[in-house]
Amino acid sequence: MVLEEIFSVFLGIFTDYTLRYVALGSAILGITSGALGCFTVLRKQSLFGDALSHAALPGIGIAYLLAGTKDSLLLMLGAAVFAWFGGIVTLAITSTTRIKQDAALGITLSVFFGLGIVFLTYLQSIGGASQGGLDRFLFGQAAALIEKDVINLGILAAGCFVVLIIFFKEFKIATFDSSFGQSLGFPTKYLSALLTSVIVVAVVIGLHTVGVVLMVAMLIAPAAAAKQWISSLKNMLILSAVFGGLSGIIGSMISSTTEGMSTGPVIVITITAILGISLVFSPKQGFLFQFIRRRKQFQNNSDQIPNISGKGKPRGD
Amino acid sequence: MMELKSGQKDLTKTSPIEIKNLSVTYRTEPALWNIDLNFPEGKMIAIVGPNGAGKSTLIKAIMGLVPITAGKVSVYGKPYSSQRRKVAYVPQRGSVDWDFPTDALDVVEMGLYGRLGWLRRPNSQTRDKARECLAKVGLEEYTDRQIGQLSGGQQQRVFVARALAQDPQIYLMDEPLNGVDAITEETILSILEDLRKEGNTIVMVHHDLQTVDKYFDWVVMLNRNLVGSGPIKEVFTKDNLDKTYREKQRVSLG
């Protein structure tokens, strides 16, 4: 019975046009943000993505105000410009004042978001925007994706991956050991800026599907989950993209089964579940295996203090 | 690129690293003040000084990793940017995140990225070269080991192997012997000794004053200003040590 139901939902991807685009759009987001999220996590900029996605909101409003269309590419451009600007403001606050990064992020995300709300409500009050048009970016509206949107998202995502593949080696060294990379002659500052730009594109894709607020989870959770299984950057990126894509598809399928259930939150819950499973079951570092290993070690030589990961985890300093 | 073998003299007679009137400021605080230095070729050179004396800054300034307020640095008579291939940098171990998802071999391979340049990818050749360098530091069995699971000493040896992969003439090392085990210290020193015999120049920020005269031929004593630079016997004197470390407090207060 249950299996049959799952099967019919799964089949829906091929037969049901709406669901196909929803699933495809969500998968595109998941794959892109999964891969790029690895860099935000490894650069310890997890919450930077949060600030970027909030900062994008006024860009949508302004783009609409200026252009007067709901053409998704134009809105995305506005969003990208503001996300970038928000990122720069955050960095400028931390580098020119004694305000720490977390507060700087808080300032950017709340003020830009506030500005975004001002624009959106202004648009509503002058009657230009129908309710559903613009504030769908808050929670995203994967369910409203149409063919044209999906093609746009696909092109953007493909662009991200082209840049990522071309500069993979450079991104890796700039992230792992930036001053060493600089000593080899790589302009690590520009590389970081380029990487941030690509992440901005991923965020913009995310605005369409999961929305401003939940975007940060799409960047962090797949990467954090993949990191539990994998010890090479390339494979981590691939697995993270797979996790992201999977959660996009599964999330949109689940939400399609229930009337009125919004897709974005379901996707986020799915990816968090994948992370939870990874934390518990990964053979390398999972809680479960740690527990078993400890038990074994404890039985073998009860006088020795059990180590967590075989050789222990020496911290570099 | 011509390799300098032992006994072979550098015909141009230029110093591997020449520093003139160098001052470096962080924001408005001077970190290095009016430094004039000539590093001799084919020597083991220690940079010593108290915390905040500008030891790491000096090394970074040579490679242009920090903005220079005044002065000039040349590597074999030319600006560093045209001589990158001749220099390998070993940063402090604490400067990177060892949780990064990568293995020992991969890190060593990064030493070859500069040679690969843009767009070209690591290949089987770079892989072999990296493996060879890992073997030199005694870590051939650890090639696939996630770097976070190596001991501190092993991590440091991976960094040294990465520098070896660059095949340079000058090694700039920031405290490579800090907090490492005896085996690592021994391994690193014997490798460096071989390199020195081949005519390479090794510059190392060193913190353990007890071992300076044992390991090095030449010492640079730094305390924001240059206190002294020269052969150990002439420069590493009690008098200079006092000068270097006496004003520690003032410097660290900045």
Next chain:
Amino acid sequence: MLVAANCASIGAFLVLRQMAMMSDAISHSVLLGIVIAVFTVGGRETVPVIVGGVLAGILTVSLVELLYRTGKLKQDSSIGIVFPFLFAIGVILVTQAGNVHIDAQHVLYGSIEFVPFDTLYLDEINIGSKSLWVLGSLAIANISFIAILYKELKISTFDASLAVSVGLMPVLIHYLLMIMVATTAVVAFESVGAILVIAFFIVPAAGAYLLTDKLSKMILLSVSFGIISAVSGYLFAILVDVSIAGSMATMAGAVFGLIWVFAPNRGLISRWRRISKQRFDLDVVILLTHMQDEFKLHRKIDSSSIANDLGWTIEYSNKVCDFALNKKFVEMGDQGDLNLTNSGQEKIHHYTA
């Protein structure tokens, strides 16, 4: 206004304790607590809603710490995973239960406009807006919290190990503070919404942090900025007919921006002036020191030899030399060469001593 004052007073501690993003997380996930409370009680009574929100807040903080203690995730990653998760559950619950009077958008940016209409009756006498009463009591709670525990908060903020050694419990204080954050967030939720709570928590406090070094002053300034932003935001919103909460956050940002640029000492302008002055001053000393060295070697120097030796452009070298000549640190010799004067010597000595 009361919301602003409430948030801003606690905000000072959040900024100083580097917990800004934690408060962001809390103010999102209180939604879940509120929704569950509304489900269980079946209405929007103040007390259960606050309890629910506070529990959700504590859940957030504990989950984040749990994840981060495992050593598998960094703290910021843990925050970035926990709150979207809890928030997502909250949103789904809200959208699934049509009978709950919480609108998904208003969760985010509130609807302060309707607050005054939700009035409270005591023995059928209108005693004013219910929200005002709640906010008022919260303000009193917050103020007394800070007043009573001022010393403890201060010590545990600046030096947690000292706090332990003198017998205070920074962990307890940490959680108490988090509870206050959650309570404030819940109460503010209705009027300004989740994200804009952050604007009131962090932005005024960050602005105050650029103006003063004293904690007590910082709290006062922070509260005043909060109120200024709230009032000006309100007026602006009425004027152009936009979201009041959004406009308040924008105003808070504008106030912060002004402080950031114009603050004495720490503002961008004065910082830029100070740094360029000090840089230039330093370069003058570098020049003088260099001259001193060269004289020992009996070399003649002029602006262009300086430019060459110090790696400066000739224009910059001229500029520094002109300044030094003006100040009589150096003097011009017969053949256009430069010589160090006594006051130049003093300048070097003054700097290096």
